[in-house]
Amino acid sequence: MSQTISWQDGKQNHMALWHSESGAKPPKRIVPVDDTLTADQALKLAHEGAGLLWQGDYQNARQLLQAMMRRLDKKTARKNGKTVSRENIRDVFNLYRLGQAQRARLLGMVLIRLDPGFNIALRRAPNVQQACAQVYAYTDAFVVSLRELLGVIGAFEWRRKGVPVPETGGRIHPFYGVFSPVRGEYLKLLNQAPLPESCETAFDIGTGTGVLSIILAKRGIKHIVATDMQERAVECARFNIANAGYQNEITVEQRSFFPEGKADLIVCNPPWLPAKPSSPLEHAVYDPDSSMLKGFLQNLPAHLSRHGQGWLIISDLAEHLGLRNREDLPGWIQQAGLTVLEAHDIKPHHAKVADTTDLLHAARKAEVTRLWRLAVQV
Known part of the structure; x- marks a missing residue:
C-alpha cells in the first residue's frame, strides 16, 4: 500500500x-x-x-x-x-x-x-x-x-556505461539495486579453477548481474541455468547475457534457490556477512544468520549430478569481524554431506585494504576470498 x-x-x-x-x-x-x-x-x-x-x-x-x-x-x-x-x-x-x-x-x-x-x-x-x-x-x-x-x-x-570485466571479455551493466561486480578477485577464482570432467551443465544460484554465468559460458559450458529471487536481478542478468551473446547457452529463472534437475557444476557467491541488510543493494552483502549460505549447502547434494561439483565463493571477512566462528563453515559443509576437494584463495585488492584510518582495517587486511570446490561425500 x-x-x-x-x-x-x-x-x-x-x-x-x-x-x-x-x-x-x-x-x-x-x-x-x-x-x-x-x-x-x-x-x-x-x-x-x-x-x-x-x-x-x-x-x-x-x-x-x-x-x-x-x-x-x-x-x-x-x-x-x-x-x-x-x-x-x-x-x-x-x-x-x-x-x-x-x-x-x-x-x-x-x-x-x-x-x-x-x-x-x-x-x-x-x-x-x-x-x-x-x-x-x-x-x-x-x-x-x-x-x-x-x-x-x-x-x-553505471548501467549505460557498464563495468569492464576482463574475465567476460567485455562489460557488465548493473541495474539499480543489483550489486556491481567491482570486486574482481572472486571472478579470477571462478575463471581459473579447474572444471569438473565432462562438465556440460551448470547452475548459478543468486546470479545478480549474470557475470558468473557469462564466465562459465565463456569457458565452454553449454547449458547453464541462472536463478535469482529479485526481479531486477533477473532482468539485469538477461540483459547482460544477451549483450554478451550467450542467450542460447544461459537461461535465467526467478526463484529463491535451485532450478529443477541436476547439474555437473553449481556455483554460488552468497552474501558474505551474516547481518541484517538495510537497503535492496545490501542484500548482496548481508545475509541474516547466514541463511542463504546454509540453504545452498544443505540443498546442494540433491542437485549435483553423479560426479558433479559445487563451487562456493565466499570471503572470510565475517570470521575476522567475529561474526562467524572459523569452524562454522567447515562444519556446515560436513553436516550437508559434502566434502572439500580443494580450496583456492586470493587476497582482495580494493582500496580499503590499504586504508589504515578505516575502523575495520585490521579485518580487511587479513581478509581472504576463497573458492571451495565441494562434492558429495562417498
Whole structure:
C-alpha cells in the first residue's frame, strides 16, 4: 500500500505519495525549505525527525547534502578517535553499522518532489526521466529523498556505461539495486579453477548481474541455468547475457534457490556477512544468520549430478569481524554431506585494504576470498 505525506506551504495544503527503495518510513513532519537553509540547521531539523522538502535551486540542494555529509563524517571521526577501541572487532563493526544507519537516516531527510513524467520543478534541475523510468513505476507525483534520487541517477550512468570485466571479455551493466561486480578477485577464482570432467551443465544460484554465468559460458559450458529471487536481478542478468551473446547457452529463472534437475557444476557467491541488510543493494552483502549460505549447502547434494561439483565463493571477512566462528563453515559443509576437494584463495585488492584510518582495517587486511570446490561425500 502506498503511503502519502502532506505539508503546508503558506496557507496551501499539499499531498503526495511517499517512496523509499530502502523501505524507510515517511517523516512524520514535512518542512518546506530553500536555499536559505544552512547545513547546521538542516541537521538539527533532521535530528528532530523533520523531512526537508526542497523548494530552492536543485544544485544548491546537492551542495547542502554534501555539507551535511562533511559535518557528519567529521563528527564521526572525532568520536571514533576518542572512544572506539579496536580490540573487540565485533563491537567495532556493530558500531560502524549503527553509525552508517544513523548517517543514512539523517541524510535521507532532504527530500525532492517528482512531478508526473519524473519532472523536477526546481531551478537548474537535470532531466532525470530516463533514470527514474528504469526504477520507478509512478504516474502521479511522489516524493523521494535526494540521496536516493542521486543513487538512481548514478546507477543509470553505471548501467549505460557498464563495468569492464576482463574475465567476460567485455562489460557488465548493473541495474539499480543489483550489486556491481567491482570486486574482481572472486571472478579470477571462478575463471581459473579447474572444471569438473565432462562438465556440460551448470547452475548459478543468486546470479545478480549474470557475470558468473557469462564466465562459465565463456569457458565452454553449454547449458547453464541462472536463478535469482529479485526481479531486477533477473532482468539485469538477461540483459547482460544477451549483450554478451550467450542467450542460447544461459537461461535465467526467478526463484529463491535451485532450478529443477541436476547439474555437473553449481556455483554460488552468497552474501558474505551474516547481518541484517538495510537497503535492496545490501542484500548482496548481508545475509541474516547466514541463511542463504546454509540453504545452498544443505540443498546442494540433491542437485549435483553423479560426479558433479559445487563451487562456493565466499570471503572470510565475517570470521575476522567475529561474526562467524572459523569452524562454522567447515562444519556446515560436513553436516550437508559434502566434502572439500580443494580450496583456492586470493587476497582482495580494493582500496580499503590499504586504508589504515578505516575502523575495520585490521579485518580487511587479513581478509581472504576463497573458492571451495565441494562434492558429495562417498
